[in-house]
Amino acid sequence: MAAINTETQAVISALLQQLKEASLVAHREVEQVLPVIRPHGDDVALAWIEACRKLFDYDREAGKAFIRGSREAEKISETVLPWTAQAMHFMRWRSSWRALEGFMQNLPRAFGSLGHSGQRRWAEIGFVWCGRQIESGNAYFATPVVELSGRQGIAGIEQLNTPAEELFESRKLLLGTYLPGALRVRNLLGAQAILPWALRGADIMQSGRARGEAYFRLESEESLALLLEHLPGFRLIDRNRLLAMLLDIWYGGDFELKESSWSPEKGRPFVETDGCSLFLPAVMSNRDEAVLAVLHAAGHMRFGTFERRAMKAMFGGAGVDFPETGPVSWAPLFIRYGEDALRFQLIFDLCEDLRVDFRVQQLVPNYLQRLIATARATGARHPGTSAFFDLALASAEEALGATRAHGVRSKRFGPLFDAAATVADAFRVASVIYSNDELPHVADLEAFHAAYLPGRGPNATRLVHPQERREQSQQTQSQSEQQDQSQEQGEEQEQTPQNAEAGDEQDGGKRQEVAGYGDSSGAATQSAQRSDAQQHGSNVADKGVPYPEWDYREMRYKRNWSWVQEKRLSESNLSETNRLMKQYADALKRLKRAIQSQKPTRTAPLLRQLDGDDMDINAVVGYVAEKRAGRSPSPAIYRRREQQQREIAVTLLADMSTSIMQHLPEGGGRLVDRVRAGVLLFAESMEEVGDNYSIAGFCSKYRDNVSYYKIKDFDQPLSQDVRSQIGGMSGRLATRMGAAIRHATACFEGIESRRRLLLILSDGRPEDYDDGGDRRYLHEDTRMAVKEAVAKGVHPFCITVDTMANQYLPQIFGRGHYLVLDQINSLPNKLPEIYFRLRR
């Protein structure tokens, strides 16, 4: 047969000769591959060499890539012509050598995993992309086929491709931008998540290209948030309140819960702690693991993992210097173990976690049982570290045994169950276990992460803030906290006062106040510029009304100390009001119905009247009976359906400091939106009830500049103007609550009613710019203001959304005279409800 094709042979030789002249390297490589190709026949070999030649002429790199990839391609596909023809396609596009390189690299895997027809489709899709835009083609072919298909064959590739094509057609989104993100989304959330993710991205793309691209690269906050939102499992951030309650139950303490920067590709999520706060990942695989993790991490804080003396002893034992101040890094402890650091770290964590868990068990009944049960249900997650996992499980069982009477304590872990054991003992025990060398070496991070029992995790991930001994008073703790804060860069710097914003301070002595953030409409900003001071001209009355202020340090009142200026809220925003009315229409309807159903008992017909339109049957019976008994009863036997005399007057006083402009941690807008909605619902339902009410807001900047915004006065009807002012409420400056309470109390003067209620809506502690960081000063003053109000027959009641409020409100308002709403979203609905509960 070879003889017949001598002609072909000759052509091949000629081509090879040409190639040799063009490039020695190329020629050598072709010669190396040729023996693999030849068995397919001389025609095939000729076609292949022609392709080499053409591609090489077209682009040297393309040619080389083709030649180099051929051997593998032939081996897997057992063909030559199909892919050779496909490779020739690349000559249609300029600078396509990179795409061809990717194509050739992926060929064997494409044939292997997709089969011949799948490979064909894979190539076709790629060609279309090359035709659209060569960079996209590059990105397509450069992506390993297995990743592209997600082990689902060609269907997986189509899944990825369809949204990409649409996005390219409609938004000119390049495949290179889309692909890496889409692959991650599919890996994390499954194929069904790609389309919604991509559609959302398309919307964002429309609002701005840079923003959209950041979204697709999973670099923007919103795409990460969207991802986290859709991750399966137990969502710790959403369940923050539950976890905080659990900590309160078992540890009875205030733990600061923060969101960690964990994102899915960082591997298994863990709850971490630095001795100050707990850092929660967005998601953990299930509820049990999350609860265990939070309890465990809090256990580290409570049982002295970060206790300064114990840590010092541990560092001393390891022969490492312990820094006297500032945050401490664990790294020096582990560096000594070099390559084997991960192994030692696992052993150390195992011991320290065991010590802590043993103590936690004494606080939380059945904690170890739960840990063991959850661990058994999960099982070892990684073959490389199953030995660690099993040992940890066995040691937990031993700990459980040790809690029972006459429990056996092994020599190995026994010392950790001693009540006086510290982290230093754990380190010692770990060193012994390490030197016994029974456990395997740990090389990769995935295996390392998998070795931890559910709820446990690496202890050394964060810089540690060593704690002083717990016996010491709270004061020193807070001092050291302050120290830490100043030393630590990167963490949020505490502004004093908290409620005020740095930007506000810069405007110096200027009177003008503008809403904290630029949310108000153009009209609002305009009107804000006409400040009240200018309107009235600067006369004496401008200084406002003076009130005394209580100075606890001197135990006396400072006369005429704080000055309150009554103002009209200059911003108004009717569209916001309308929006809120629409949003809360259902809630309002429900509230009104509830009020109406209460009405008969509330505006009960007046009984035992001297005249009226109805008989009061009880009174009649009594009257007749007494008459018969020979007495002369009063003829008050009628009932009247008349609006009852007003019994109650209420002022809703809203804290309008900067802090209400903050975005809600759970998303969905800002605190001020809830405040506006709450005030609006309150006003609307008050109209239904008929009680006399007023609405005001306050903010302050220094003692002589307390602004009191009368939004609605008593007896003023709820007009559109009032409504739109509510819609325009916004935050500015600080919170001098005492002065505001005194002024509100004074405003009750002349209001006829049996009961007077001052509802204060707040989101933080009383603070002002000039309190010198002495929180107690304004606390004490507010406390006195409350006392004065009570003495004048006004009942102050505080509703706050500050979850830390339990620390200071009891002292200010007294037990039972405040309420902490730990769900901000419930504020709009709750506010009227609370009022009705109060007035019941």
Place this chain on the structure above:
Amino acid sequence: MKTAVNRIRGVERDIVQVPLAGDTAPYYEPQGNEVAIFEAAYKKRLPVMLKGPTGCGKTRFLEHMAFQLQRPLVTVSCHEDLTSSDLVGRFLLEGADTVWQDGPLTRAVKVGAICYLDEIVEARTDSTVVIHSLTDHRRKLTIEKKGQEIEAHEDFMLVISYNPGYQTVLKDLKPSTKQRFIGINFDFPAEDIERKILINEVPGISPETAQQLVAAGRKARLLKDHGLEESTSTRALVYAANMMNAGLDPVAACQVAMINPITDDIELSEALMEIVQAHFAV
């Protein structure tokens, strides 16, 4: 008392009942010196105010004391429509005649009973003023409608209860009313006492179960600041123990007796469930 009560079950009887010989005292476990305080107040016939959260044992305490002092106990549960006639009495028509009927307070004043006005803040302030003259040195009740007044029986004693919660901000008693009373503060009992109460109230419950229930209850009370209007009461614990005693699974018993009734908040009930499960996990 058991047999005597059984004989008259389902039969109407007068509200004034003197404890009979052979009755057993209602069970009460003293938490502190409240028994001594009450006895001293009774010795001097001073009115007493019992303050404390719902279900902590105020009413039971009073039943117990009334028995110990061998006085009948007249209980009036106050509500917002309670008028002074409801306390003092009113004329009734009977055939062609009118008959005066004493109210419970008047009855108690006459026979020398202990009159217990439960949740007094619920009543309208004007109706609570009638007790003023009874609660100071005068110790007499004015019956306005009849134009009479009654010197109280020498054994008569007035007791009120009230539950300071945030609902009562506006409904507080008048200071002038308040300061006429000896005030005894109640709170949920200490751990060992509460355990004893459970074992006594629910015979057949094991000390371990009682211990677990009490521990769970104490943890549940820590959630008061998270939006619970009323925290888990001793009564709720007794209910839970009863449900367990009746054969219900412990976790379910706690859920129906201690969690479902006090909250509709999903997260709160989840947190409460965590407590229960931790204590009763098998």
